[in-house]
Amino acid sequence: MKEISIHFTVNGKKVSLNVPSRKRLLDVLREDLGLTGTKEGCDVGECGACTVVMNGRAVHSCLVLAAQADGAEILTVEGLAQNGELYPLQKNFLEYGAVQCGFCIPGMLMSSYALIQENPHPGEEEIKEAIAGNLCRCTGYKQIIQAVEATVKR
Amino acid sequence: MKKSKFNIVGKPVIRQDGLEKVTGQAKFADDINYPNQLYGVMVRVPVAHAKIRSIDYSAIENHPALTTICDANDIPGAKKVGPIKQDQPIFCYQKIVTPGDVVAMLVGESEEELLRLRELVNVEYEPLPVLTDPRKALEPDAPLIHPELGSNLVIHHPLRKGDVEKGFAESDYILEQTYTTPFIEHAYIEPEAVIAIPREGNKGVHIVGSIQNPYTTRKVVAAVLGWPLAKVRIQQAELGGSFGGKDDIMNILSARAAVAALKTGRPVKIRYRREESIQESYKRHAYYMHYKVGFTREGKIKAMKIDIIADGGAYSSMTPFVTWRTVVQATGPYEIENVWTDVRGVYTNNPYAGAMRGFGSPQPIFAQESIMDEIAVQLGMTPDEIRRINGFRSGSITATGQKLEKHDVNVLTVLETAVRETDFARRWRENQQQTKKRLDLAALEEAAANPGPFILHKEDFLEPEEVLRKGIGLAVSFRGTSLGAEGVDAVAAYLSLQQDGSAYLLSGLAENGQGMRTTYSIIAAEVLGLRPEDIYYLDLDTGYVGDSGPTVASRATLMGGGATKVAAETLRQRLEKVLRRHWNLPETTNFVFADRTVYPENQPDRKIAFAELCNLAYWEGVNLATIGWYSGPKVHWDESVGQGPAYFTYVYGCQVAEVTVNLSTGEVYVERVVAVHDPGTVINLLGAQGQVYGGVTQGAGYGLWEEISVDQGFIRELNFDQYLIPTSKDIGEIVPIFVEGEERYGAWGAKSLGEPTLELTAAAIANAVRNATGRRFHHLPLNLEEILLGRKLYPTSKRGSV
Numbered sequence A: 001m002k003e004i005s006i007h008f009t010v011n012g013k014k015v016s017l018n019v020p021s022r023k024r025l026l027d028v029l030r031e032d033l034g035l036t037g038t039k040e041g042c043d044v045g046e047c048g049a050c051t052v053v054m055n056g057r058a059v060h061s062c063l064v065l066a067a068q069a070d071g072a073e074i075l076t077v078e079g080l081a082q083n084g085e086l087y088p089l090q091k092n093f094l095e096y097g098a099v100q101c102g103f104c105i106p107g108m109l110m111s112s113y114a115l116i117q118e119n120p121h122p123g124e125e126e127i128k129e130a131i132a133g134n135l136c137r138c139t140g141y142k143q144i145i146q147a148v149e150a151t152v153k154r
Numbered sequence B: 001m002k003k004s005k006f007n008i009v010g011k012p013v014i015r016q017d018g019l020e021k022v023t024g025q026a027k028f029a030d031d032i033n034y035p036n037q038l039y040g041v042m043v044r045v046p047v048a049h050a051k052i053r054s055i056d057y058s059a060i061e062n063h064p065a066l067t068t069i070c071d072a073n074d075i076p077g078a079k080k081v082g083p084i085k086q087d088q089p090i091f092c093y094q095k096i097v098t099p100g101d102v103v104a105m106l107v108g109e110s111e112e113e114l115l116r117l118r119e120l121v122n123v124e125y126e127p128l129p130v131l132t133d134p135r136k137a138l139e140p141d142a143p144l145i146h147p148e149l150g151s152n153l154v155i156h157h158p159l160r161k162g163d164v165e166k167g168f169a170e171s172d173y174i175l176e177q178t179y180t181t182p183f184i185e186h187a188y189i190e191p192e193a194v195i196a197i198p199r200e201g202n203k204g205v206h207i208v209g210s211i212q213n214p215y216t217t218r219k220v221v222a223a224v225l226g227w228p229l230a231k232v233r234i235q236q237a238e239l240g241g242s243f244g245g246k247d248d249i250m251n252i253l254s255a256r257a258a259v260a261a262l263k264t265g266r267p268v269k270i271r272y273r274r275e276e277s278i279q280e281s282y283k284r285h286a287y288y289m290h291y292k293v294g295f296t297r298e299g300k301i302k303a304m305k306i307d308i309i310a311d312g313g314a315y316s317s318m319t320p321f322v323t324w325r326t327v328v329q330a331t332g333p334y335e336i337e338n339v340w341t342d343v344r345g346v347y348t349n350n351p352y353a354g355a356m357r358g359f360g361s362p363q364p365i366f367a368q369e370s371i372m373d374e375i376a377v378q379l380g381m382t383p384d385e386i387r388r389i390n391g392f393r394s395g396s397i398t399a400t401g402q403k404l405e406k407h408d409v410n411v412l413t414v415l416e417t418a419v420r421e422t423d424f425a426r427r428w429r430e431n432q433q434q435t436k437k438r439l440d441l442a443a444l445e446e447a448a449a450n451p452g453p454f455i456l457h458k459e460d461f462l463e464p465e466e467v468l469r470k471g472i473g474l475a476v477s478f479r480g481t482s483l484g485a486e487g488v489d490a491v492a493a494y495l496s497l498q499q500d501g502s503a504y505l506l507s508g509l510a511e512n513g514q515g516m517r518t519t520y521s522i523i524a525a526e527v528l529g530l531r532p533e534d535i536y537y538l539d540l541d542t543g544y545v546g547d548s549g550p551t552v553a554s555r556a557t558l559m560g561g562g563a564t565k566v567a568a569e570t571l572r573q574r575l576e577k578v579l580r581r582h583w584n585l586p587e588t589t590n591f592v593f594a595d596r597t598v599y600p601e602n603q604p605d606r607k608i609a610f611a612e613l614c615n616l617a618y619w620e621g622v623n624l625a626t627i628g629w630y631s632g633p634k635v636h637w638d639e640s641v642g643q644g645p646a647y648f649t650y651v652y653g654c655q656v657a658e659v660t661v662n663l664s665t666g667e668v669y670v671e672r673v674v675a676v677h678d679p680g681t682v683i684n685l686l687g688a689q690g691q692v693y694g695g696v697t698q699g700a701g702y703g704l705w706e707e708i709s710v711d712q713g714f715i716r717e718l719n720f721d722q723y724l725i726p727t728s729k730d731i732g733e734i735v736p737i738f739v740e741g742e743e744r745y746g747a748w749g750a751k752s753l754g755e756p757t758l759e760l761t762a763a764a765i766a767n768a769v770r771n772a773t774g775r776r777f778h779h780l781p782l783n784l785e786e787i788l789l790g791r792k793l794y795p796t797s798k799r800g801s802v
């Protein structure tokens, strides 16, 4: 299988890798870099469990080929907390009871993170829209929305 | 009032496992890898019913990517398994009975290669007639799914109370209706994954996976290997949702992984992608329900005759128990003198059906609550009035002949609370008066039948203000908690205090994402005056505590909570004894344990730190570890007539749904759901609210969108692009309200909540849609076609097997 070499930044660290050209970004993160916080739930861009932030935008890493990430800046859930300090979104997810099984949560956090970067004061509808591509079967979304709202109000 | 006696119980508490889940560190099964591990990939045959003639591996046998192949010949012990009847093969060797069936597993290092190789396995088979309609399953000429059983009947639960014919004779009116509900998918966001690790020497096998019920999995794996239970260790990885769905399928996948691991001597991982998960995993049963109800002019129900067929699909799984709950609860929370119910679970070639949150209750609730509203309409009453007339009170006798007593029978309390909160009766009446202009359904139907240019004329459109109709509807239920007469009901909890006052805790019931670790930690912390964060929750492993049965039937809080409380109280008593001795206090001294300190009730100033007390006990050689045990009271059941005290206690719920129906698109939007539940005592407030939000949302999905439709046994909706579950935008407000009632059992009377929250929503929505449109819909889900055309539209082409 054809290999390509890619260079990109993941959670602030520069990474260079040789990977098969057909490999998805999701697999590169999970398998080559051991960043298993990013999940796979559907492989067709419907569930959002694989969401990461690429060049400031939330993307489904199951639909991104590694080659497309060449030169990009990627943030995954593992990169949210800085120096042992949780990012405010993470704190509020805990405080508002937004987490149940937790499988959708990395994707939820990354979609919300991208939203806040782009629009620091989103309203409820904008929050719902931003996470509409992230399926959660446990929470009914309410406490997740509350947690994001609490984060942007501060 | 009641709350004030607690320090932590009932307050919002941050999840025990929250930190690892928001940082991406939590290890779900597929996040775990072992050196030298292999993958297992399934071989299926694209047919719903066939006799297997031969399986030919010659095209791949010598392929370097293949380490080994496992099929039925590799199974040393039980070739077929199942929780009640052992009818499901680990690998099929005689017949294929549904397209999810697996004949073999290819094992090797590269999943990708194996996926390619499986296409080259040549299975010769003789197709058999396919049975897809459960209503035909018992006809004499129906193809037999499991010929050795002699019939397609999995189970028949009759219930006979009073004399229905007499009851109908005494009725002024009789109403007869048929309702159906589809198969649905659990749709946990994490697909199945498991890894089996062969251990050294005589240590057996260790299995880590997305496993809901580790003890059940252990039983199955041990049976398949022909090994003693203790030689199989099952550990639950972080579980990415289950809702009843990671039971049988995980037992079988674990057994396959174990067989392959022992054959190769290497760790073997199986992980499913979504399509394979939906294809092979079990579903919620599809139900066909016929209700005949007799009632008087005054609204008193005199008789109910119910005939229900549950489509169990290809294997029996939990069908006998699921349908048992149905027979107990099918008349709803109403006192009815004369009842005649038959619930039959049958085999077909459809995907098999098993446990799913709600477990045989959402289906009859949809039927029974729809009919209650029809009765109200017919008698010119409001829905709450008809329920007030018939609802259970303390001392009422249920359909199974059980007297409801010794707990708060809260049907009317939850009803009144919900009605008051929503100004229900007035708004329901107002909506009933809405302009009665209807869409020309016949024309639409014709248009749908003859696709082509479909031009709407001006008069076909409703005035904008007529297009959007408001509706409000309610549903009530009662629900037996825990297993009832279904099985052994006992749970263990291990608690071990350390010298410095920190503690290990582990219950034999599993964390399924619903927050049990937190609930149990709160209970132990409350008893010992600790903070929940002082308690370190261990990973569930069958090696640590006794078999506590499955985490099902919303029994985790009630039973596991009970066991945790027993354990904490045992250790508390030991500590009290130490302190009495140490301070020379009389036997009668009572202590307060709060804020990590302990003091005699009558000497609040004489405090000792909890940690110091533990240290004291440690140096005195006191055993600071214990296993708490909680077992439910005995219940009994007469199968032949369906009579007996089915469950030892019940919970009650009422949900009101407010909807807007767009008459021109058929779209139903749920504006607001008020969910009033009676979970006994609320232990974990954030968790309880989360259960309501999540349950109502799932219930709305069941009501409006979700359906696994089956074409000749093949599932059409194999991924989230076709199987639609609610998103963040699909539901309006959800208002949880808890009515706390007195209860003797469990930890301070904390009962169940997870399932009640889900079972009512679809019924409440259907009643709200009736209120909005003036039309009764008999078939879930109430999707666009159902609302507009009164029937479902399906794509005709089938997708092949995965």
Ligand code: FES
Residues within 6 Å of the ligand: A039, A040, A041, A042, A043, A044, A045, A046, A047, A048, A049, A050, A051, A060, A061, A062, A063
């Ligand atoms: S795995 Fe990428 S969207 Fe579901």
Ligand code: FES
Residues within 6 Å of the ligand: A098, A099, A100, A101, A102, A103, A104, A105, A135, A136, A137, A138, A139, B189, B240, B241, B513
């Ligand atoms: S918390 Fe379980 S899927 Fe969202």
